[in-house]
Amino acid sequence: MFRFLSERPLRLPSFLHPVPQLGAPAIFTFNEERDDIVATVTRRVADEVGGESADLEYILNDAAFHEIRRLEAQDDLEARENLPFFRNLVRRIGRMSDHEKRRALDMMLEHMARDVAGNFDERVFKFGSTIAPRLLTGLMQPSSLPSELFGSGPSASQRLLTIEGATDKLRKLERIGTLVYVPTHSSNLDSILLAHAIDRVKLSPVVYGAGKNLFSNPIISFFMHNLGAYRVDRRIQVRAYKSVLKAYSQVMIERNYHSLFFPGGTRSRSGMIEQRLKLGLLGSVVQAFSRNYARGVERPIFLVPTTINYELVLEAETLIEDWLKESGQARYIIEDDEFSQIERWAAFFRKLLRLHSACVVRFSDPIDPFCNPVDEEGRSLAPGGGILDPKSYTFRDGRPVEDPLRDRAYTLDLGEYLVERYRRETVIMTTQLVAHILFRRLVLESPNHDLYGRMRLRGELSFPVSLITEEIAEARDRLVSAMHRGETRVNGFIRSETPERILTRAIELWSGYHKNPAARVDRGKVVIDDPPLLLYYQNRLVPFAELLATEETADAALEIHAMEAAR
Amino acid sequence: MKKIGIIGAGGFGLAIARAALENDCEVRVWSRRETIAIEGVRLVHSFSELSETTLIYVAIPSPHVRTIAEKLAPALDGRHRLVHVSRGLPGPGLMTLSEVLRTETPCRRVGALAGPLVAEELAKRSESSAIVGTRFPEIVDAVRLSIGGARLRIEGTEDIRGVEIASAVVGVLSVALGMATALGIGPGGQAYLSARGMEEGALLVESLGGRPRTLFGLAGFADLVAVVAGDNRPEWRFGRELALGHSKSLAAKNAGAHLESISMAERLAEHARKHGIHAPICEALAKTFGGDYAPAEAIERILATRGVGIVKR
Numbered sequence: 001m002f003r004f005l006s007e008r009p010l011r012l013p014s015f016l017h018p019v020p021q022l023g024a025p026a027i028f029t030f031n032e033e034r035d036d037i038v039a040t041v042t043r044r045v046a047d048e049v050g051g052e053s054a055d056l057e058y059i060l061n062d063a064a065f066h067e068i069r070r071l072e073a074q075d076d077l078e079a080r081e082n083l084p085f086f087r088n089l090v091r092r093i094g095r096m097s098d099h100e101k102r103r104a105l106d107m108m109l110e111h112m113a114r115d116v117a118g119n120f121d122e123r124v125f126k127f128g129s130t131i132a133p134r135l136l137t138g139l140m141q142p143s144s145l146p147s148e149l150f151g152s153g154p155s156a157s158q159r160l161l162t163i164e165g166a167t168d169k170l171r172k173l174e175r176i177g178t179l180v181y182v183p184t185h186s187s188n189l190d191s192i193l194l195a196h197a198i199d200r201v202k203l204s205p206v207v208y209g210a211g212k213n214l215f216s217n218p219i220i221s222f223f224m225h226n227l228g229a230y231r232v233d234r235r236i237q238v239r240a241y242k243s244v245l246k247a248y249s250q251v252m253i254e255r256n257y258h259s260l261f262f263p264g265g266t267r268s269r270s271g272m273i274e275q276r277l278k279l280g281l282l283g284s285v286v287q288a289f290s291r292n293y294a295r296g297v298e299r300p301i302f303l304v305p306t307t308i309n310y311e312l313v314l315e316a317e318t319l320i321e322d323w324l325k326e327s328g329q330a331r332y333i334i335e336d337d338e339f340s341q342i343e344r345w346a347a348f349f350r351k352l353l354r355l356h357s358a359c360v361v362r363f364s365d366p367i368d369p370f371c372n373p374v375d376e377e378g379r380s381l382a383p384g385g386g387i388l389d390p391k392s393y394t395f396r397d398g399r400p401v402e403d404p405l406r407d408r409a410y411t412l413d414l415g416e417y418l419v420e421r422y423r424r425e426t427v428i429m430t431t432q433l434v435a436h437i438l439f440r441r442l443v444l445e446s447p448n449h450d451l452y453g454r455m456r457l458r459g460e461l462s463f464p465v466s467l468i469t470e471e472i473a474e475a476r477d478r479l480v481s482a483m484h485r486g487e488t489r490v491n492g493f494i495r496s497e498t499p500e501r502i503l504t505r506a507i508e509l510w511s512g513y514h515k516n517p518a519a520r521v522d523r524g525k526v527v528i529d530d531p532p533l534l535l536y537y538q539n540r541l542v543p544f545a546e547l548l549a550t551e552e553t554a555d556a557a558l559e560i561h562a563m564e565a566a567r
Numbered sequence: 568m569k570k571i572g573i574i575g576a577g578g579f580g581l582a583i584a585r586a587a588l589e590n591d592c593e594v595r596v597w598s599r600r601e602t603i604a605i606e607g608v609r610l611v612h613s614f615s616e617l618s619e620t621t622l623i624y625v626a627i628p629s630p631h632v633r634t635i636a637e638k639l640a641p642a643l644d645g646r647h648r649l650v651h652v653s654r655g656l657p658g659p660g661l662m663t664l665s666e667v668l669r670t671e672t673p674c675r676r677v678g679a680l681a682g683p684l685v686a687e688e689l690a691k692r693s694e695s696s697a698i699v700g701t702r703f704p705e706i707v708d709a710v711r712l713s714i715g716g717a718r719l720r721i722e723g724t725e726d727i728r729g730v731e732i733a734s735a736v737v738g739v740l741s742v743a744l745g746m747a748t749a750l751g752i753g754p755g756g757q758a759y760l761s762a763r764g765m766e767e768g769a770l771l772v773e774s775l776g777g778r779p780r781t782l783f784g785l786a787g788f789a790d791l792v793a794v795v796a797g798d799n800r801p802e803w804r805f806g807r808e809l810a811l812g813h814s815k816s817l818a819a820k821n822a823g824a825h826l827e828s829i830s831m832a833e834r835l836a837e838h839a840r841k842h843g844i845h846a847p848i849c850e851a852l853a854k855t856f857g858g859d860y861a862p863a864e865a866i867e868r869i870l871a872t873r874g875v876g877i878v879k880r
Contacts, residue, residue, distance in 0.1 A: 370675055382673040384640050393645030409702035
């Protein structure tokens with residue numbers, strides 16, 4: 001039955017559907033607009049890839065080749081439904097007229113767009129935002145189920161997740177323009193967590209793309225399908241599919257749907273903060289802006305740089321292993337990681353639920369698509385603080401026009417700006433700081449090893465607890481000063497607790513969830529048990545290695561810093 | 568009629584003005600000066616008058632760019648296109664001038680004009696070429712239309728950082744070559760110095776976020792060849808004066824150069840040290856400016872270095 005659920009979107013019956021209120025966010029009327037959106041996306045992509053000079057036969061053959069290969073390997077319901085279309089296409093393409101080819105292209109694109117388009121059910125949304133988190137936390141920790149469901153106090157999920165940043169401002173801005181959340185990406189939990197965070201601070205729900213592999217977990221799949229998520233099938237190799245996804249995102253933004261996507265594209269394999277962003281979806285923001293203004297729709301778009309910061313990352317072990325193998329490309333879609341293992345979920349939540357703020361979501365100050373800050377009224381601000389008309393960025397000869405080459409340049413700028421911004425807005429967590437201190441020691445004590453040699457030093461190195469806590473104290477002070485200078489952020493625990501407690505918290509977090517703890521304390525010494533895991537958590541601090549270097553650790557810090565350039 | 572604006576009425580600013588006039592542009596020049604030597608150019612003293620044109624060349628020495636940009640900023644918005652023609656990395660942390668412009672003004676459409684373009688040659692309209700580093704193709708077109716021509720080829724590259732850093736590196740190498748010439752180093756020695764310079768430059772460009780191949784095009788290699796071929800630019804004259812035994816400030820004055828190239832060598836050397844990059848030329852020049860080396864010793868040391876090859880560390 002679960003198989004069935006994951007293959008077919010399950011929807012609640014449409015009768016008794018609540019009537020959306022006037023002035024409600026666009027997403028509440030999404031279902032009525034869906035057909036129109038699919039049609040718009042289809043038409044735009046057809047014009048783009050199948051323009052006048054396009055070699056239609058080549059495009060169709062290419063699509064059929066990739067799709068037949070994929071579907072034959074999949075051999076599921078989707079395959080049974082769609083293989084005949086492509087097989088038929090291949091057989092007939094030599095005899096098809098231009099008109100028929102165009103028609104086939106339209107059909108294929110429309111099918112893709114329909115597959116991508118999501119659903120939004122207000123009832124599921126309400127259920128998801130109120131009961132689901134309590135139910136979920138209750139399931140993971142059965143003893144607390146009654147209090148979770150019937151208690152009036154803050155739910156464990158509320159204690160678990162700290163939300164900080166510009167939430168008041170965002171609530172004003174979402175009435176003025178379209179919000180596009182652009183978060184960092186570490187875990188498959190990110191989108192669920194963020195959707196929850198957005199709801200908890202009373203911001204409107206967002207539409208977001210989610211990998212089709214996320215829909216393989218039936219419970220999550222049900223919520224995803226009905227919460228405005230659109231599906232991204234990374235297995236599809238057809239070039240036109242990418243255009244469909246981008247056009248979909250762009251059309252949604254143009255139509256004032258608050259949106260969310262991960263500019264990094266996939267989860268950070270190394271654990272490092274994103275250093276290069278994928279420009280496709282970011283480009284859709286800039287182009288949506290240009291297109292709207294060129295057509296007289298003067299509704300601003302605000303990007304919300306967001307960081308999601310975990311004490312523990314559900315998939316840490318698989319991700320870092322993948323990075324070390326340098327096979328990130330080959331295993332672009334990891335289907336068998338911790339995310340799909342229900343017992344790992346349980347262990348993960350059991351560990352986290354006992355903690356306060358094991359996860360920090362930070363919504364930082366929004367910007368316009370041209371990297372300018374905006375004020376409370378949504379007006380773009382120039383460097384001197386003056387008001388700026390964002391429309392002027394789309395001007396040519398005195399009026400707003402669409403220009404893909406120009407917008408590509410804006411997108412490149414935006415990508416670089418966000419990378420820089422992520423560094424400043426990342427919230428350094430206890431495990432990350434402790435991992436960095438330990439890893440720096442490890443580098444210092446293994447001068448003749450390369451990275452891979454160091455990864456094998458399991459249980460071989462240990463350092464006095466007092467040495468580590470001293471270094472934690474020093475690093476903490478420097479991080480806090482950096483925070484006051486606006487260079488980065490630090491979580492509340494690091495700021496307020498003693499170095500000893502910081503070390504203890506990290507060690508406790510690692511033990512019990514990960515198969516091997518990254519490090520443990522044994523007779524007054526910290527023993528390094530799992531260097532790859534340590535590497536994963538410390539990688540968040542790579543950009544700050546120089547800042548935290550002491551005289552003794554300067555060379556090690558330089559080596560760690562160089563890891564950033566190596567990628 | 569195309570309109571352009573120019574900030575600065577120095578050699579470069581006026582050369583651009585002349586070239587633009589020949590291309591039938593309406594030219595406005597902002598300067599503190601009371602008069603301007605070219606007919607047909609409108610001299611303006613307020614930035615708001617200047618900002619009626621959307622293409623503005625920034626032709627002032629790099630140390631002044633930030634201050635002027637701050638003052639100019641309120642008159643600008645997203646429609647304006649700024650192209651600077653200055654050599655140098657003035658800000659802290661080796662910030663490029665285009666970054667300064669992007670930080671201090673609301674303009675995003677910015678470009679850097681560099682390459683073997685010398686003010687005198689531009690003014691004389693003799694055979695020359697230049698490269699525009701910019702992410703905006705429209706800027707390359709605008710520069711081409713306003714000052715390009717049969718004798719001035721304008722190329723474009725997206726690697727704006729590469730262009731700006733390559734240009735800074737060639738500035739440093741020009742000083743070294745000027746020193747070498749004054750010390751009687753012949754063609755062979757100058758060629759060796761140039762080769763080592765390109766190698767060092769490639770490492771610097773890469774570590775500062777540009778593409779090394781940009782250095783091997785108009786922005787770097789061609790610019791360096793122009794020095795060796797005797798374009799007699801200020802940085803080269805400065806190196807020569809220094810090797811003849813003049814003090815830094817006198818050498819700069821005699822050469823008509825700004826001392827910018829000096830601090831650039833020092834800051835590039837510091838960056839190289841910090842990132843483990845082999846940069847003997849910047850290092851030797853930095854020591855010369857700091858008074859640790861005599862010019863002769865610096866050149867001797869540079870010529871004694873061995874190549875490391877352009878490889879990733």
